[in-house]
Amino acid sequence: MKKLLSVLLPLLLLVTLPAPSAYAQDEASTQHECSHAQPSPLPTRISGRPVIYVHGWLGSSSGHENGPELLEEGLEPGYEVFAFDYSFANTVWGASGEAASCLADYIRQVSAAMTGGDGKVLAVGHSMGGIVIRAAGGILAGSGQGSILGGVVSLGTPYSGSPWGGTVYAEMLQNMRSTGIDPVKVGMPEAETSAAVCLAVPLPNNCAPLPYLPGSTKYAMVGSQIIIERRLFGLKFMSADIPLFGDAIVPKLSATGYVNTSAGTRPSGKFWGETIVECKHTAGYLSQQLLRTRSIAGTAASLIGTTIEALGDQRALDMMREGKADVSQMPLLVYGLFSDCFHIALPDNEDAMTAVVGYLKKMEPPITATDGSGGTADDGQSLGDLSALTGLWRGPVYGSQDGYDLVLELTHKNGTLSGTVDYPQLACSGTWTQTDRTGMTVRFEEQILKDESGRCVRRLDATLTRTATGLHVRIKRFWAVIEADLVRR
Incomplete structure (x- = not known):
């Protein structure tokens, strides 16, 4: 059982890689490093309001996350969605390293490619992608270009860390290695990678702090809360709600914790709101089987099993109230894993993405660009018949x-x-x-x-x-x- 748990948690923590989506899948076009070049190809001109989607830890822009697609579906004409890829540094803490400087360059390039409007760019960051955006915003502000980052919406971003981060995660990976499984060979990071270490609560002293966004940048936060409803004997009036750590990985207070996450500096940016999407799932105790059991032994086993589950739930709830990760929470996390509000499912969650789209539309209006000569950016003529x-x-x-x-x-x-x-x-x-x-x-x-x-x-x-x-x-x-x-x- 101990070995099973040591394997399960790292799998829960993985931000799975997105399925390819392109016009034509070109092996040669895969980005392995940035070197301050464009990680995602850009057209020579952008005629709408650009929205840059930034993936999370261990992810890439070519993966299964449907966030960019849902953004495109939700945003009206006049917006254009692009995906920034930092898979070359997706195990490096988002507040430091090359990913932030590359994103800052990318935002500059996107702004410069706009054929009309005010040059302001919007950004959406899932998980650690929100950290990378904050760091890039700090770089832009330092160069006097902070105003081009018009607005930012974070999605399940661990501003205040995760209970599973730091030493707990490292220990789990070490336990996984003790089973004979090499984390690297199954696509997982080493325990000592900075992204894993710096997800700890509180932020370790050797981890780069999160800079605040430029003062002119609007920001909003979207997270989720998974609630497990435990029913005794399957009866609704004999039930109890157990809230998980927000989306099971990032607590909701961390996902909405922009303020007070950069010690010694004053919070900046213009707050535009926060949204917590809630998912509730019913998970009855083993005692539901008691009603179907006709033997004394079966009844006794159900009662014992229910008692053990109830004690485990109490321990799990107590530890979650203290903000601490504990092995007693694993049975509940299994339910969370299949929730639409689970951490890696948020970019596919329509309610969450609807909230993101709503904030983007309020932050900056769409753009119908012109080519500077009075015609449309498409240089078209009247269609006629x-x-x-x-x-x-x-x-x-x-x-x-x-x-x-x-x-x-x-x-x-x-x-x-x-x-x-x-x-x-x-x-x-x-x-x-x-x-x-x-x-x-x-x-x-x-x-x-x-x-x-x-x-x-x-x-x-x-x-x-x-x-x-x-x-x-x-x-x-x-x-x-x-x-x-x-x-x-």
């Missing part, structure tokens, strides 16, 4: 990716365009469905139906404009933008 756009179009892709063609065949019916799309070199094809139209642009949802190479994203947003020589296509995803100039075939 859509039926004139029917036919076969083709052109090479450029921007964040290149090396393959986009082939589009458009049809027109009842004032609406639709089409089929093909990427011959990628062996991907699908459909285009019109979703919106203005005087100069048509928006489509691209759905890939055939993907023999497994290199294309299933659904994307595409914008079509008319040019003097043909059609211009712009397809965006949270981490990249591709474009193509199409001519009729």
Whole structure:
């Protein structure tokens, strides 16, 4: 049992790596180091309000987290979502190291690429990503550029650490090693990595403190609270609620603890609110089985089991009230692991992401950028009669990716365009469905139906404009933008 527990907790603590999502998965484009270059590709110009999503500890921007996608779905036109990748330093404490300086550079580059508006960038940080954003904000403020970071929303960020951080986590990893399992070989960090050590409560003296955000930066915090409802005999009126450590890893007071987390300095930034998403789960005691038991031995076993569970719950609750991690909490954490409010599930939690989107919209308005000459950023012309756009179009892709063609065949019916799309070199094809139209642009949802190479994203947003020589296509995803100039075939 002891060995099982020593393996389970580190698995609970893992921020699992996101599943690839891109137009075409390019092995060569994977970022292994920053060196103050762009970790995520940027288009030459950004026409909307940029929102940068920063992943958590042990994560990367190409993983299973759906945060960027939910941001895109929730934000209205006029916002563009990008993902910053610091997987080259994701075991280094977020308040120090190269990740923060790289993010500061990335924010500068995103701001400079904006074709209109005020140059202000928004950022969302999950888990330690919020720490990295704070550190990057401190760097920007130090260089006199703090104003370009318009707003920050943290999601499950351990401002005041985690009870599982520091020595407890280190001991668990050491116990895991004693079972003959090498943490590194299963994709886990060494116990002495600074990210693990500095998650301790309180912050160890040898860990870099968290700088506050620039004074002009708006900030909001989103966290979660998991509650386990224990029912005796399965009866609701004989129940007790046991709150876990917030999302089971980061207590809610830590997730909303921006203030008083940087000793010796005055809190800065403009507070815009906090939200705690709650998930409640019923977990009856073994005594539920007592009602179905007809033997004396079975009844006795159920009573003994229930007593043991109740005593374990009391110990777990007492330790959680003291803010201390304890092995008695493990049975409850198993329920938390499958909760929508669990730490690594927050970027997939629609309620949490709805709160994040709400704060972003209040912080800075969307932007409809212009090219400086009075036209739209797409340099388009009036679309005119859509039926004139029917036919076969083709052109090479450029921007964040290149090396393959986009082939589009458009049809027109009842004032609406639709089409089929093909990427011959990628062996991907699908459909285009019109979703919106203005005087100069048509928006489509691209759905890939055939993907023999497994290199294309299933659904994307595409914008079509008319040019003097043909059609211009712009397809965006949270981490990249591709474009193509199409001519009729």
